[in-house]
Amino acid sequence: MAPPGSRAAGPLPSGELAAGGLAVAADLPALHTALDDWFASNARELPWRAAECTPWGVLVSEVMLQQTPVVRVLPVWEQWLRRWPEPSALAAEPAGEAVRSWGRLGYPRRALRLHAAAVAIRDSHAGAVPGAYTELLELPGVGSYTAAAVAAFAFGRRETVVDTNIRRVHARLVSGSALPSQALTAAEMRLAASLLPEDPAASVRWNASVMELGAMVCTARAPKCGQCPVRDSCAWLAAGEPPPTYTPKGQSWHGTDRQVRGAVMAVLRVAEDPVAPELFHRAPADLGFEPDGIGIPLAALHRLNAAPEQLERALAGLLGDGLAELHRGGFRLPA
């Protein structure tokens, strides 16, 4: 049986849309037109959507946008593309520079993988971002969503793009649920494939419009149904807006290893030289001197009052992940 990532876009098995999707499937062209029109006049002007944006620019944006809001990505993306206009430019620098330039976007391993992807593009693709889904999927940090998104948005290919926005729109519009299932299913991929316009250019617009609708109107909390161009076709509205059938479990943060890792990374990002282990374990004041430049993030780290073993786990984890390395007895970003 096909895995969730399967991109088979064959004909819709009869009964696939039985759970509330019949009304939508009945008039797909009208749905395509409605979202096309809405997108044409409501889409945000984002730099990675500009005609002159390169595939590299699209790839960088897609990785930065993983689990990260557009407004925070914007300035960092501009900075990255100015400094590294093509993959080979990034590949020529130490991975640590990518991590440092990542700033406070979060999930810094993405920066590491983007750097590794740039190296792979230089070494295995003659410096040009590949346009085929399967080749994109081979790149570090590129999963099924990002591979499909880059193939579609940078190369105009007909791909089944499924992100959290698209899943939510499909859940409401077609399936009549308040939220998509907790994990991406093969059925969701089949549904998405069945809704995709046949024409490649139209499919690209469709993918972008559904995503934009999910981001701007059909939001997770307090959807703006009054502004929705397809509210009259919405299975969830028709069903009387039934509540979610499960409660999403929150991401814990306070007191976790992740919080400590984040604080350590904040220190390493601003450090000019390797940071001695003692500085992580003992407050600078106790050591009798003020470390140069890293005082503020170091103070933030110590305010967490992490247990020694928790600090050890964080440092070991960062070393294991390649986000930090030991140099002359101190911790630093990878060179």
Place this chain on the structure above:
DNA sequence: TACACGTGGGG
């Protein structure tokens, strides 16, 4: 399959 992985804005 479920969990780990950063960060900060909005309700």
Place this chain on the structure above:
DNA sequence: TCCCCAAGTGT
């Protein structure tokens, strides 16, 4: 204040 959540990936 606290909690939710944002264009996911890798294990």
